[in-house]
Amino acid sequence: MAIAGKRRYTGGLVDVAAGQISREIFVSDEIYAEELERVFTRAWLFVGHESQIPKPGDYFVSGMGEESVILCRDREDRVHVFLNSCRHRGMKVCRYDEGNTPVFTCPYHGWSYATDGKLVGVPYFREAYHSKLDRSQFGLVEVAQLEIYKGTVWATWDPSAPSFLEYLGEFRRYLDLALDAWDGREGGTEVLGGVQKWLIPCNWKFPAENFSGDSYHNISHRSVDLVGIGPSGSGRRDMRERLIGRRLQICFPDRGHQTGAYVLPNEEPTPPAYQHSPVVSEYFRRCEEQRRERLGAWGRVTGAPGELFPNTALHPRQPRSIAVWHPRGAHRTEVWRWYLVDADAPPEVKDFLRQYYIRYSGPAGLTEQDDMENWNYAHAASRGTIARRHPYSYEQGLGFEVENYEWEGLRIPGTVMDVTDSKSSEHNLRNFYRRWAQFMDANSWDELATWRRRP
Amino acid sequence: MINVRTLEPGTRVALTDGSTVEIVSNPKDGIWVFARYLSSPRDTSLVGTEEMVFAQDMVEIQTTP
Ligand code: FES
Numbered sequence A: 001m002a003i004a005g006k007r008r009y010t011g012g013l014v015d016v017a018a019g020q021i022s023r024e025i026f027v028s029d030e031i032y033a034e035e036l037e038r039v040f041t042r043a044w045l046f047v048g049h050e051s052q053i054p055k056p057g058d059y060f061v062s063g064m065g066e067e068s069v070i071l072c073r074d075r076e077d078r079v080h081v082f083l084n085s086c087r088h089r090g091m092k093v094c095r096y097d098e099g100n101t102p103v104f105t106c107p108y109h110g111w112s113y114a115t116d117g118k119l120v121g122v123p124y125f126r127e128a129y130h131s132k133l134d135r136s137q138f139g140l141v142e143v144a145q146l147e148i149y150k151g152t153v154w155a156t157w158d159p160s161a162p163s164f165l166e167y168l169g170e171f172r173r174y175l176d177l178a179l180d181a182w183d184g185r186e187g188g189t190e191v192l193g194g195v196q197k198w199l200i201p202c203n204w205k206f207p208a209e210n211f212s213g214d215s216y217h218n219i220s221h222r223s224v225d226l227v228g229i230g231p232s233g234s235g236r237r238d239m240r241e242r243l244i245g246r247r248l249q250i251c252f253p254d255r256g257h258q259t260g261a262y263v264l265p266n267e268e269p270t271p272p273a274y275q276h277s278p279v280v281s282e283y284f285r286r287c288e289e290q291r292r293e294r295l296g297a298w299g300r301v302t303g304a305p306g307e308l309f310p311n312t313a314l315h316p317r318q319p320r321s322i323a324v325w326h327p328r329g330a331h332r333t334e335v336w337r338w339y340l341v342d343a344d345a346p347p348e349v350k351d352f353l354r355q356y357y358i359r360y361s362g363p364a365g366l367t368e369q370d371d372m373e374n375w376n377y378a379h380a381a382s383r384g385t386i387a388r389r390h391p392y393s394y395e396q397g398l399g400f401e402v403e404n405y406e407w408e409g410l411r412i413p414g415t416v417m418d419v420t421d422s423k424s425s426e427h428n429l430r431n432f433y434r435r436w437a438q439f440m441d442a443n444s445w446d447e448l449a450t451w452r453r454r455p
Numbered sequence B: 001m002i003n004v005r006t007l008e009p010g011t012r013v014a015l016t017d018g019s020t021v022e023i024v025s026n027p028k029d030g031i032w033v034f035a036r037y038l039s040s041p042r043d044t045s046l047v048g049t050e051e052m053v054f055a056q057d058m059v060e061i062q063t064t065p
């Protein structure tokens, strides 16, 4: 399939300039094995939230790529992420989802690790090993870099990857829309309830591209809109922004992150929302007012679904959540969804949001069910020998992107597509795959950190 | 056989090498306990020190708290 003189993916299987992408990258087992190595061991991945491990000894078992990892807080209050695999013969050292422990003891032969990863217990160390095993060499494998950003925990296996903030670039402004308190204070969100986890029979890139900015599929949510699961009783969420503001699709070509956003006109207050409950709608009205005061012009920006490369999806507004698309083979994805809420919101607000969130998202959420049905059947129908010969079309809006976009005095960071009039664009999707292809082709972070090469 | 998970702090246990230890804390993984040596015919310098003790090295409960 590779075209002579070109890299295998960029301009080959992933021909972004022509707006065509081969189905092979979704359904080929060989390409999948390659992306585990080239994407998932090198990128920054979302692991969890600090509020899940508040006390020393607390742990939460998460995943990076296909591999199980332990997010934990050691006795000195330091946060770590370890590979959940014993150094002796590989057994999973922690088989629970979360909890509190002084040690992780391997059930196979009994090696035991402290919460800072050190190997502290080796059965028959004196007798069988004659006290000769160098225990300091056999601690749990730890990630190369870890960053806690506004409560969220991120990690990478690659010591040569740029720092998390550099990896984010200006996309940080949009991540903040999901992590800052609703009134604009920095941070201030916590995880609401447990993490929802479920399996879907499709390649992880189907949901990743969907959250990158596929608003074209709105039609498939029409039944949910008709039911009116939204927090004000109509539609699936409060949508007045799209009637009075600009609808934007924003991406960062050198980073591979992308998101939607709405920008309200100057002087226009944020439309009322959450009107099913007077307490909740008053809470958000006050928060929005304070947010506008605190953030000035930037307070006019409202978040919409986005994707932080490669497999973390953001839903900053309604419902506010973070999803990770864990790869589980070319044909299966394990979705984990964390729900976020202002830590200091009144209980009535949290409860209202919890009800709305699970009505919308997760395995039983009506909106998410529509999406899953599309991804699952699209994947299944793309696996056949004939199907694979025909690339997907990603031509929508090709060539209409704008740099240095500005509207009513507010400059929007990133490459922008104003889709208020055009309704839809696939430019964010192309951006996601452009970056994916770069990861698949590049041999090092020197090649991937393209922004460092600019004068 | 001792059910290691049920050993409470303060319990005194005899070990295979003739030592006696007192349980300090129990992570309840069924494999290890944290214990202090009360006696050790093998190495008297162990007395008073705290170590992780392996379940299969514990032979008998001597006293419970
Ligand atoms: S595999 Fe863990 S102790 Fe042997």
Ligand SMILES: [Fe+2]
Pocket (backbone or CB within 6 Å): A217, A221, A367, A371
């Ligand atoms: Fe959707």
